[in-house]
Amino acid sequence: MTALALTDVCKSFGSVEVLKDINLTVEDGEFVVFVGPSGCGKSTLLRVIAGLEDASSGTVEICGSVVNSVPPAKRGIAMVFQSYALYPHLSVRDNMSLGLKQEKQPKSVIEERVNKAIEMLDLGAYVDRRPSDLSGGQRQRVAIGRAIVREPKLFLFDEPLSNLDAALRMNTRIEIAELQRTLRATMIYVTHDQTEAMTLADKIVVLRDGRVEQVGSPMELYNNPANQFVAGFLGSPAMNFLKKAPLSIPENGVLGIRPEHLRPMAGGRIKGTVIHVERLGGDTNLLVSTDQKEPLTVRIFGQDGTRVGETIELDFDDAVSFAFDHEQRRVG
Amino acid sequence: MSIARQNRLNTFAAHGALILYTLIAMFPVFVIVINSFKTRKAIFREPLALPNADSFSLIGYETVLKQGDFFLYFQNSMIVTVGSLFFILLFGSMAAFALAEYRFKGNLIMGLYLALGIMIPIRIGTVAILEMMVQTGLVNTLWALILVYTAQGLPLAVFILSEFMRQVSDDLKNAGRIDGLSEYRIFFRLVLPLVRPAMATVAVFNMIPIWNDLWFPLILAPAEEVKTLTLGSQVFIGQFVTDWNAVLSALSLAILPVMALYVVFSRQLIRGITSGAVK
Numbered sequence: 001m002t003a004l005a006l007t008d009v010c011k012s013f014g015s016v017e018v019l020k021d022i023n024l025t026v027e028d029g030e031f032v033v034f035v036g037p038s039g040c041g042k043s044t045l046l047r048v049i050a051g052l053e054d055a056s057s058g059t060v061e062i063c064g065s066v067v068n069s070v071p072p073a074k075r076g077i078a079m080v081f082q083s084y085a086l087y088p089h090l091s092v093r094d095n096m097s098l099g100l101k102q103e104k105q106p107k108s109v110i111e112e113r114v115n116k117a118i119e120m121l122d123l124g125a126y127v128d129r130r131p132s133d134l135s136g137g138q139r140q141r142v143a144i145g146r147a148i149v150r151e152p153k154l155f156l157f158d159e160p161l162s163n164l165d166a167a168l169r170m171n172t173r174i175e176i177a178e179l180q181r182t183l184r185a186t187m188i189y190v191t192h193d194q195t196e197a198m199t200l201a202d203k204i205v206v207l208r209d210g211r212v213e214q215v216g217s218p219m220e221l222y223n224n225p226a227n228q229f230v231a232g233f234l235g236s237p238a239m240n241f242l243k244k245a246p247l248s249i250p251e252n253g254v255l256g257i258r259p260e261h262l263r264p265m266a267g268g269r270i271k272g273t274v275i276h277v278e279r280l281g282g283d284t285n286l287l288v289s290t291d292q293k294e295p296l297t298v299r300i301f302g303q304d305g306t307r308v309g310e311t312i313e314l315d316f317d318d319a320v321s322f323a324f325d326h327e328q329r330r331v332g
Numbered sequence: 333m334s335i336a337r338q339n340r341l342n343t344f345a346a347h348g349a350l351i352l353y354t355l356i357a358m359f360p361v362f363v364i365v366i367n368s369f370k371t372r373k374a375i376f377r378e379p380l381a382l383p384n385a386d387s388f389s390l391i392g393y394e395t396v397l398k399q400g401d402f403f404l405y406f407q408n409s410m411i412v413t414v415g416s417l418f419f420i421l422l423f424g425s426m427a428a429f430a431l432a433e434y435r436f437k438g439n440l441i442m443g444l445y446l447a448l449g450i451m452i453p454i455r456i457g458t459v460a461i462l463e464m465m466v467q468t469g470l471v472n473t474l475w476a477l478i479l480v481y482t483a484q485g486l487p488l489a490v491f492i493l494s495e496f497m498r499q500v501s502d503d504l505k506n507a508g509r510i511d512g513l514s515e516y517r518i519f520f521r522l523v524l525p526l527v528r529p530a531m532a533t534v535a536v537f538n539m540i541p542i543w544n545d546l547w548f549p550l551i552l553a554p555a556e557e558v559k560t561l562t563l564g565s566q567v568f569i570g571q572f573v574t575d576w577n578a579v580l581s582a583l584s585l586a587i588l589p590v591m592a593l594y595v596v597f598s599r600q601l602i603r604g605i606t607s608g609a610v611k
Contacts, residue, residue, distance in 0.1 A: 052506050073512030085503035089525055102512035146511075158503075 001028045002064065003154055003186040004049065009058035011041075011048055011210075018044045020210045022058070026188065026203075031180050034190045035197040035233070036207035042190045045207070046156055049188065051075050063153050073102065075154075078147035082159040084139040086131035086146075093118070093127045096146045103150075110149075117145040120179075137168045144179070157189040161196065173199060194234050198222070206230050228328035231256050237285060237297045239322075242270075244292035252326035259285065259299035261320045264306075268315030272296060274308055288312060361587065368392050368580035375576055392577030395568075396585065399578075401556065405564035410589060411474055412560060413542050416481035417535050423482070424489025424534065425497075425527070429519050431490070432497035433505070443494065449487030454480070455547060465552055472555040480548050485538040496530035497523060532600030539597075543590050561586050 004026040011019040018041045026032050034042040047053040049060060051072035059066050067075050078099075086095050093114060100110045118124055121141045131139055140160060147155055160176070161169045177200055180187050191197055197204050198218045206213040206221065206229070214226040218234075225231035231239050240262070241254040249255045262270075272290035284304040288296040298314060306312065323332040366382055367375050374387030381387070396402050431443045454461075461480060462471075470476040500523050508518040524531070549563040565582040568575040 047506075050506075050510065052509060072506075072510045077510065079507070079510050081503035081507060083501055083503045085501060085507035087504070087507075087522065089521070098513075099511035146507075 002026070003028045003030070003062070004188070005059075005061040006049070007059045007061070009045070009048060009060065010056045011044055011053065012056050018210050019048070019055075022210075022212060024205060024212065024215065026186060028186055029184050031177075031187045031189065031200055031202045032205060033197040033201035033203070034188065034205050034207055035192065035194060036213075037233075038192055040207040041210040042192075042207050043158055046079075046158055046188065046190050049154070050077055050079055050156055073099075076152050077154045077156055078150045078152040079156040079158065080140075080143045080147050080160045082162050084131070084136075084143045084163075086139055086142055088131055091128050091130060092123060092134070092142050092145075095131065095142055096149050099146065099150050113149040113151070114145075117148045120148070120182075121145050136164055137172065140164065140172060141175075144176070148179075148183070153186065155185050155187040157187065159191055160189075161191070161193075176200065194236065198234065204234075206233060225322065226330055228254065228256065228324040228330075231322055231324070231330075235259075237299060240296050241324075242290070242294055242296070244290075244294055248323075250323050250325050250331055253331065254324050256322040256324060257316050258320070259297040260301075261316045262296070262298045262314045263300070263316070264298070264312055265315040266313055268313040270296070270314040270316075272312055272314070274306055274310050274312055277304075277306060277308055279303065286312070288314070364580050365584050365587075368577070368584045370577075372577055375580075389577070392575075392579075392581030393585075395575060395578040396581045399567070401559070401564065402582070402585075404557065405559050405561045406585075406589070408474060408558055409543060409561040409586075412477045412481065413539060413593075415474070415478040416485060416542050417539060419478065419482040420485035420489050420538055421531055421535060424486050425493050425524060425531065426519070427486070427490045428493035428497050429523060431494045432500075443490075446490045447487055449483075450491060454484045458547070458551060462551055470552075472553050472558055474553065474558055476552040477548055477558075477560070480552065481538075481542045481545075485534075485542070488537065489534045492534055493527060493530055496527045500526050529600045532597040536594060536597050539593055540590060543586075 002025050004024070006022050006024045009019055009022040010017065022045060034045060036042050044053060048055050049062075051067065051070060055068060060068055062075055062077070087098065090098065096114045096117060097110050100113065118127060121144060123138070123141055123145060126134060126138060126142075131142065134142065140163075143160070157176070161172055164172060173196060176187075176189075179185075189196075189200060201218055203215060204218055204221055205215050208229055214221055214230045216224075221230055221234055225234070228241065232241065235258055237259045239256045239258050241256050243249065243254050270290055272288040274286050275289050276287035278285040278287075281303070283302065284300045284306070286298040286300065286304075286306055288298055290296055296314075298312075300306075322330060325331045363379065367379060369383040369389070369392075370381075370387045371389040371391065374381070374383070374389075378387075383389075427446060431439060431446075465471045465476045470479070504522055505518050508522050513521070544562060545560075546562045546566070549560040553559070554563065561582070565579060565586070568578040568582065
């Protein structure tokens with residue numbers, strides 16, 4: 001069953017077009033991540049789905065019914081915000097139950113759902129505290145709890161991890177993934193962080209300048225990017241793009257090689273000098289300037305003794321390189 | 333932050349300047365209060381001396397309280413001030429919310445139009461206001477004063493509050509919308525509590541000019557039963573003879589309610605003034 005369908009959705013603020021002809025379907029139980037650089041329209045798209053912004057044209061369908069003129073509270077959605085957006089004057093329990101009270105649910109139902117969410121998120125010790133007495137991670141869990149109790153058809157997450165520190169971010173990421181598995185819920189998640197996108201998504205939607213660049217599973221996009229933008233956006237360190245190397249490069253185009261596909265090899269096709277070495281323990285990143293003065297990143301698994309200033313010869317497998325034409329389209 | 337900058341001399345100079353300013357600002361009030369407790373002769377003989385056993389007298393307060401209507405004047409001033417503040421804050425914050433929150437045609441123009449009142453003194457329109465009040469039959473009512481003061485206070489209130497309301501997180505308001513709160517509840521329950529310091533600032537800035545105003549009470553409501561305190565105190569000031577004891581006592585008493593209101597608002601006020609600075 002289709003949980004969400006967007007048809008030709010456009011949104012403009014005055015003369016600025018923020019979203020251009022977005023078409024997308026999300027199946028029931030799918031975890032979809034919108035990813036793109038800042039200003040690409042991903043948050044606006046989420047707001048249009050939530051009903052916080054009206055689409056300038058096009059239709060938004062949730063579970064088969066068109067909701068263009070339905071207010072946010074009646075769309076069967078719940079949203080988790082980057083800044084948590086908890087009600088500062090209410091306790092944790094009241095924060096979670098407010099939405100249900102507004103829906104005029106009977107007291108017993110409210111009690112049961114809130115208790116379940118509190119248990120699920122391990123918030124038992126904090127139910128009577130105010131948001132100002134909680135840490136960032138706890139606040140975010142309360143915000144997630146507030147979404148869960150509404151039992152929505154669609155969960156919307158707007159960069160929920162951006163305000164957390166690195167360690168907490170990873171834990172919360174795993175919690176969200178587990179949550180999705182237990183609830184079998186449909187979730188739409190907005191982020192600018194490609195790691196979050198790759199690790200969480202069933203389906204990634206890459207956006208740029210208000211357009212959908214490519215839709216697919218993380219590995220599809222990684223192994224088979226449709227254009228240079230998608231290829232460069234996903235993967236860390238980012239893909240290398242060479243214009244001048246003595247290789248078979250399309251006219252005016254570029255050749256893309258992922259850092260992990262390059263390996264040092266005597267007599268390799270690319271020659272250069274190591275200008276910087278990053279030793280991460282698990283792997284080593286070499287920054288190389290080719291003889292044509294193009295920058296290149298090489299990722300070597302494990303520890304490596306290469307030093308700055310050494311000359312290096314590199315090669316790669318043609319099967320895992322990508323060619324893009326002058327309009328950044330994939331040609332091979 | 334305080335450790336690095338703590339320099340004894342600087343601290344001393346800063347406190348010195350503040351104490352000096354306080355003394356200068358408090359001096360007139362001090363002179364009024366001490367003289368209100370002295371006999372008439374003592375006031376003129378040594379205006380700056382503290383009251384002692386010889387010069388101490390409560391004659392001024394007795395005159396004021398015997399005048400009988402004094403409590404009525406007090407009550408009138410209180411009704412006018414509190415009523416005006418209530419309407420200024422209510423309508424000012426509502427207009428500010430609309431300007432800060434909603435995108436509509438002419439939003440900017442409307443904001444400028446509302447702010448224009450800050451620069452144009454309302455007293456220019458006194459004659460027109462008087463004519464209007466005569467026609468609507470509001471002359472010599474407290475409503476005339478409340479309406480005029482509300483109009484006078486709104487521009488600054490809208491200007492200050494809309495700035496503060498822009499700072500309230502959009503996410504919070506949107507979370508309320510998704511939870512099904514009406515725009516009114518979002519305004520009253522989520523936004524207003526967060527701009528409380530700004531509301532207190534607006535209240536204090538408006539309260540004192542309204543309480544002290546002589547102009548509009550004199551023109552719009554000079555009748556005995558609607559006189560405000562400032563206007564009522566004028567009976568002691570005559571063209572030839574002025575009852576200084578009574579005037580000074582009336583003024584000393586007039587300070588008390590404003591001070592009480594200020595204490596109510598002051599904690600919020602300090603937060604309001606500093607909140608922009610340290611963020």
